[in-house]
Amino acid sequence: MTLSPETKSADVAAAFEDFARAFEAFKETNDERLAEIETRMSADVVREDKLSRIDRALDEAKGRLDRLSLDARRPALGGAPGADPAVREHKTAFDLYVRSGEAAGLKSLEAKALSAGSGPDGGYLAPADIEREVLRRLADISPIRGIAATRLISAGQYKVAYAVTGAAAGWVGEGTPRPQTASPALVELTFPAMELYAMPAATQTLLDDAVVDVDAWIAAEVETAFAEQEGAAFVAGDGVGKPKGFLAYERAANGAWTWGRLGTVATGVAGAFPAGNASDVLVDLVHAVKAGYRQNATFVMNRKTQSAIRKFKDGQGNYLWQPPATPGAGATLMTFPVVEAEDMPDMAPNAAAIAFGDFRRGYLVVDRTGVRVLRDPYSAKPYVLFYVTKRVGGGVQDFAAIKLLTFGA
Incomplete structure (x- = not known):
């Protein structure tokens, strides 16, 4: 209902x-x-x-x-009355394929678009509104995607040149010669898009029910599965067949930080906060991030770590952790937003249980256009399986934007 x-x-x-x-x-x-x-x-x-x-x-x-x-x-899915005829045709053909397995309409559309066909794994492209809804729902419930930068691509990988040092600059007088500036140091970063899949099941009775919005059903069924897999990969993925998480990169003490590694601040106690002035290490972590990144920074930790921090107070007796001010808002820690990511490690010796920084500048998520759906009425009779795939990648793009708090000396 x-x-x-x-x-x-x-x-x-x-x-x-x-x-x-x-x-x-x-x-x-x-x-x-x-x-x-x-x-x-x-x-x-x-x-x-x-x-x-x-x-x-x-x-x-x-x-x-x-x-x-x-x-x-969440808005209701469905084609608007004034939608483009080609969009309505795709939606109608896709609806017929999902409900009955009739693929002639989709094959005809792919032939018109000079598509490469169904691809090596089979299946057909879902209408664009389903893809948009899946991505929108993932942004709402996938913790790291919600705070990271996202890029839509049409190729198998995304490459970007990043300036490590930036171009040199200086002041000169009106009539003085302009010396040539030094060239910026550039590095090429590559973010391949890996395949992510989910396999929701439905009864034929559900599919035959004309009242059921199959577009909304597919988006709702895959959102949790996709979000769970993405959440784990964006945090600690090893980059082999999945995105590379920010915890998988090499680390260095913040005082010895260099490009290509994430800077760390240590609590000084194995697996715990210091017994006295425990919140001081959080202040150190915040100020380990440069001011330009700190303005839009976010704390990332799991529920258990957040539970421990929830008890901390400042010198005036005010709780550092504050609940949301309004429905739909998030909690804050020292006025910075807190994102709860269950894939972050617990507080343990040398574990990087808390991350802080500007994830919009620090971490990039790339989505390859197209969500494919393959209907399988045979493997799990009497249920109909839907093999839904999308391609997604991710990795750190600015190593100065994110810092980690490690629970060790």
Whole structure:
């Protein structure tokens, strides 16, 4: 059943109120815990357990709020009445192929467009509105894609020349000679597009139901599978048959940083924050990033790390981690946005559990145009499988824009 916009809005508002109440309860309990530590040098076990339960409830409330906010923003798929005739023809032919397996219409369209056909793995190109919707949904739920730069390409890889040092410049007087400037140092970066696939299944009864929007169904079925695979690859992918994640690049202590490596700041304690002034290392991490990148920087960490940081306060007793101010917004840490990426490692000896920087300038995601769909009614009868593929790549494009916090000496 499709909910009305008014109902969705009311659900989001209710979820936001639940989240706000959970955070107030968290702050109250944590303040009591801190007071006990100051007076008795230890916290009550029962209170620690209560804080842990509230912390889990806070994560659950935030997850529910995010899901409802995302659902409320999703537009309905479907061709507009005034759409281009060629677009409507493609959509009609694709709908017939998905529902009944009739591919004559799509074959005719590919012949008209002088297409290379169905490709080595078979399948047909989905209409452009499905591709746009899949990419839009991925931007909403794939954590790194949502903050990284994206580029749409038509070839198998994307190459870009990047200036490592930039051109030399200087001041001269009005009548003085202009000396020749030094040439910039350039490096060529290559981002190949790798194949990503998902295989949703449907009953023939669902496909026969004319009320079911098959375009929206396909987009909804593949979004989670694509987002999970992308999320893992953009963080720690090794670049072999998948994008290269930013944690897979060589690292160096920030004081010895050079191009081609990611700079790191260490906590000084294996697998943990320092016992005293724990938040100081976060300040060091923030200021390890140059001011030009810091303006649009974001913290990236997983839920467990965020849970530990949620207890930190500044010198005035204010919590460094702050909940979203409005439904649909994100949490902040020291006024910078926080992105929760479950593929980031937990706090462990020498683990790079927190990343900080301008990911829009630091990490690039490349999408090759075209989402292909192959209908398979035979492999899992009575279900119909849909082998949906897209090509995506990624990697670091500016090594100065991202810094890592490692939990070690």
